[in-house]
Amino acid sequence: MSFLIGIDLGTTQIKSIVLEADSARVLAAAEREQTIQQPRPGWAEQNPADWWAAAAATVREAVAASGIDPAAIAGIGLSGQMHGTVLLGADGAPLRPAIIWADTRSRPQVDDLLAAGIPALARVAPGRPAAGFMGPTLKWLAEHEPETLARTRAAVQPKDALRWMLTGEIGSEPSDAAATWLFDVARGEWSAALAELCAIDPGLLPPVRASWAVAGPLTPAAAEESGLPPGIPVVHGAADLPAQALGYGLRAPGTALLTVGTGGQVFHPLAAPRIDPDLRFYVFNHAAGGWYAQAAILAAGLALRWLRDVLGASDFPHLSALAEAVPPGAEGLIFLPYLAGERTPHMDPAARGAFVGLRLHHGSGHLARAVMEGVAFALADCLDLAAADAARIIASGGATKSPVWRQILADVLGRPLALGAGANHACVGAALLAGVGAGVYPDLAAACALLPQVSTVIAPDPARAAFYAERRAVYRGLYGTLRKDMHALGG
Numbered sequence: 001m002s003f004l005i006g007i008d009l010g011t012t013q014i015k016s017i018v019l020e021a022d023s024a025r026v027l028a029a030a031e032r033e034q035t036i037q038q039p040r041p042g043w044a045e046q047n048p049a050d051w052w053a054a055a056a057a058t059v060r061e062a063v064a065a066s067g068i069d070p071a072a073i074a075g076i077g078l079s080g081q082m083h084g085t086v087l088l089g090a091d092g093a094p095l096r097p098a099i100i101w102a103d104t105r106s107r108p109q110v111d112d113l114l115a116a117g118i119p120a121l122a123r124v125a126p127g128r129p130a131a132g133f134m135g136p137t138l139k140w141l142a143e144h145e146p147e148t149l150a151r152t153r154a155a156v157q158p159k160d161a162l163r164w165m166l167t168g169e170i171g172s173e174p175s176d177a178a179a180t181w182l183f184d185v186a187r188g189e190w191s192a193a194l195a196e197l198c199a200i201d202p203g204l205l206p207p208v209r210a211s212w213a214v215a216g217p218l219t220p221a222a223a224e225e226s227g228l229p230p231g232i233p234v235v236h237g238a239a240d241l242p243a244q245a246l247g248y249g250l251r252a253p254g255t256a257l258l259t260v261g262t263g264g265q266v267f268h269p270l271a272a273p274r275i276d277p278d279l280r281f282y283v284f285n286h287a288a289g290g291w292y293a294q295a296a297i298l299a300a301g302l303a304l305r306w307l308r309d310v311l312g313a314s315d316f317p318h319l320s321a322l323a324e325a326v327p328p329g330a331e332g333l334i335f336l337p338y339l340a341g342e343r344t345p346h347m348d349p350a351a352r353g354a355f356v357g358l359r360l361h362h363g364s365g366h367l368a369r370a371v372m373e374g375v376a377f378a379l380a381d382c383l384d385l386a387a388a389d390a391a392r393i394i395a396s397g398g399a400t401k402s403p404v405w406r407q408i409l410a411d412v413l414g415r416p417l418a419l420g421a422g423a424n425h426a427c428v429g430a431a432l433l434a435g436v437g438a439g440v441y442p443d444l445a446a447a448c449a450l451l452p453q454v455s456t457v458i459a460p461d462p463a464r465a466a467f468y469a470e471r472r473a474v475y476r477g478l479y480g481t482l483r484k485d486m487h488a489l490g491g
Contacts, residue, residue: 002074002440003027003066005228006431007055008240008424009080009159011036011100014051016058017424018066019431021074021440024450029424030061037097044102044132048086048094051158052165052225060227070228076166076218077434078237079244079426080159082179083130085137087152092164095148099137100158106136107349109143113197118279124193126178126185126275127282128347135181135198142199155204159237166234167216172206173236174285175243185285186273211238211287212436212444235437238287240426241267241294246433247425248394249448251288256383256390258417260399260409264300264379266344268293268387280345281386287433288444295344295382299353300375301398303337307371311364316402322365323372324404328411328464330366332357334475335374336482344382346479352486356478372405373468376412377475383413394454396420411464412472418454 004019015031032054037045063070083101086094099105113121113129113136121128129136134155141149156164157176164170177183177190182198182205184191195202209215214233223230238246245257245267257267270291273283281295299306304319313319334356341349355370383393395417399405410417422428432447434440441447 001072003068003072004431004434004440005059005062005073005076006427006429006434007059007076007078007162008243008426008430009051009055009078009162010034010240011081011102014054014058015424015427016055016062017427017431018062018068019428021435024428024432024447026422026424026428027068028062028065029427030058030065032058036100036102042104044100045097046100047097048161048165051162055162056226063227073228073232074440075434075438076232076234077430077432077437078159078163078235079240079430080157080162080176080237082157082176082239082241083133084158085134086156086158086161087141087148088154088156088161088164088170089151090153092153092168092170094161095151096145098158098161101132103137104131104349106131106140109136109139112139116197119277122275122277122279124184124191125181125279126183126284128279129181130343131349133179133181135194135200138200139198152204154206156206157239160206163215163234163237166218166222168219169216170206171215171236172208173211173213173238173287174208175211175287176239177208178284179239183285185283185291188285209236211236212433214437233434233438235434237430237433241265242287242292243429243433244426245269245292246287246429246444246448247422247427247451248396248420249451250394251286251444251448252290254390255392255394256387258379258383258393258395258409260300260375260379260395260397262300262302264297264375264382266293266295266379266382266386268390276385280347281382287429293386295386297337297375297378297382298340298343299337300379303339303353303371303375304368306339307367311367313364319368320402320404323369326365326369328467329471330370330373331361332359333362333366333370334471334478335370336478337371337374337378345385348483350487351479351483352489354478354482372408373412374475376409377472379409380412380472381476392418394418394420395458396425406458410458410460412468414460414465414469416460417458419456419458421452421454
């Protein structure tokens with residue numbers, strides 16, 4: 001019997017699992033929290049050395065908890081946070097802290113790129129540039145840290161830096177490369193046109209191979225620190241969202257994945273790249289081959305966490321109970337969840353959150369329900385743009401643990417929601433890629449066929465769905481009404 005390891009390099013946590021290859025069953029998991037350094041307002045950085053320390057520790061812990069013989073581990077796969085930038089020097093070591101997706105220092109560079117015009121960008125780009133993406137970040141580095149860039153051998157994404165620590169090999173794969181804003185998603189190669197717009201030497205961009213391709217064997221030094229035998233094949237891996245989709249078995253068009261975690265995303269596999277002419281969502285390369293549409297909001301669970309902290313509520317189940325006691329529509333209260341700006345459909349970092357319709361009778365339960373409904377309205381916009389033709393929707397993330405919130409989602413979308421089975425899906429997806437690369441599975445189709453099937457379905461209530469359709473029309477009009485004032489507020 002063989003086993004696989006999946007490592008997910010998240011923004012706030014690094015997780016590792018041990019997967020039994022024959023059953024695709026997770027035997028053990030371990031995690032470590034990660035911190036974000038903010039040396040200046042709007043900056044967001046992490047130390048790659050911390051990633052490695054956490055990854056090695058979680059691998060050791062998961063393997064020990066699983067009780068398996070480490071010699072039976074057939075492969076290691078990686079998943080990681082998207083869009084970030086790690087500069088590797090001549091010896092492959094990071095030259096500075098990683099600039100991650102949450103960093104906004106490159107907003108002026110994004111404005112410069114947008115000056116080319118949306119129609120022009122839509123001919124070559126996978127979507128609108130955003131602060132925190134590698135392309136704008138490298139443009140910022142070229143303008144503000146040219147001496148560091150001059151010493152750079154390669155610019156890679158976070159999980160690719162972690163893979164270098166495991167194997168000593170520098171490279172990338174399509175799913176993470178696509179999210180840099182420097183990749184030609186249709187051709188599956190780096191884009192000379194986008195590199196030129198970002199004033200980047202294409203020679204800084206690493207070779208790209210398939211997500212399941214073996215990058216190299218685990219080095220003796222990495223093996224000693226992680227408690228594994230050297231020589232285990234390490235595959236290139238995937239960006240976290242396509243890895244998560246693989247953990248649900250999503251490889252081909254037909255089923256969309258709706259994730260309501262800290263942020264919210266809609267993931268929908270595509271048979272061909274379909275770039276939105278208005279660049280309101282993204283089209284990236286799937287780790288399984290092909291493409292996917294990604295639409296995202298920035299504050300989903302984050303919005304409810306903010307409300308919990310503001311109200312001093314004890315926990316999320318308490319907030320859910322308060323929201324459940326309030327009728328649909330929160331008695332005339334609507335929430336705009338733009339607490340961190342917004343992506344789909346507005347692509348507006350200056351958008352602001354708002355409660356509209358507050359009256360004296362509104363209490364904490366009304367606020368909680370309005371937040372849940374506002375997030376659902378925002379995700380409905382994402383679904384309409386990126387996955388309107390999906391035959392099925394799988395819902396995942398922390399919000400699905402709340403019975404009232406998942407029912408609100410089904411009612412607002414007017415669609416049945418299948419609840420995802422299992423856990424640690426990005427780690428599972430990474431492990432399945434490792435299984436294909438190591439020859440444990442003949443292909444991803446065979447690997448995904450082993451995954452547990454979704455059984456629980458949340459059906460929309462027809463009367464509430466009709467009500468929410470009317471209320472959503474009001475919600476959608478508010479951004480246009482308030483946009484100018486949002487931008488005038490500054491700060």
